[in-house]
Amino acid sequence: MNRRRRLLLLRNIAWAIVILVLCAIPPGATPVPRAALIPHADKLVHLFLFLVMSFLLHGALRAWTRVGAARLIALVVLCCTAYGGAIELLQDHYLGRDGEWTDLLADATGAVAGSLARFALARGKRRKRATGNGGKRVYLPGDGDAPPPRHHK
Numbered sequence: 001m002n003r004r005r006r007l008l009l010l011r012n013i014a015w016a017i018v019i020l021v022l023c024a025i026p027p028g029a030t031p032v033p034r035a036a037l038i039p040h041a042d043k044l045v046h047l048f049l050f051l052v053m054s055f056l057l058h059g060a061l062r063a064w065t066r067v068g069a070a071r072l073i074a075l076v077v078l079c080c081t082a083y084g085g086a087i088e089l090l091q092d093h094y095l096g097r098d099g100e101w102t103d104l105l106a107d108a109t110g111a112v113a114g115s116l117a118r119f120a121l122a123r124g125k126r127r128k129r130a131t132g133n134g135g136k137r138v139y140l141p142g143d144g145d146a147p148p149p150r151h152h153k
Helices: 003-024 041-064 069-093 101-131
Strands: none
Touching: 003 041, 003 069, 041 069, 041 101, 069 101
16 A cells, blocks of 8 residues: 555544544533534534545545446445444444434534535536646537637638
8 A cells, every 4th residue: 555545544443533532421421512502503513523534544545446426425325324324323322412313414424525525626626637728628529519610801
């Protein structure tokens, strides 16, 4: 495994540990921030944590595999959602917290958002590299949506 792939792997493992530690904190063990007074703020936290996780995982799997975009997005969302489900089960059975379906839904939503964001970012970079003109559309002969030709006088 080359150095870049090893760093991508370690980055993903570190973020997964951060999520596990944050989700394992017993309720009431930390002071309540003002954001917690917002209804369902914990769902936004779950969404953000898994958005970042899927963004990172998508980048790592792009470097490790050669699967198509749709399969890659599906794989990332499946992995992140399964991890979120495992955490909810741990919370419910072993960590003295309540596992919630709505937390899992927020995890899955974040996973979809992060993977789609990473896909869009990668697609934009590829397009910019391919065209060499800042990502502007290049019209080729035979393009049905090409603009009308300019007539010079």
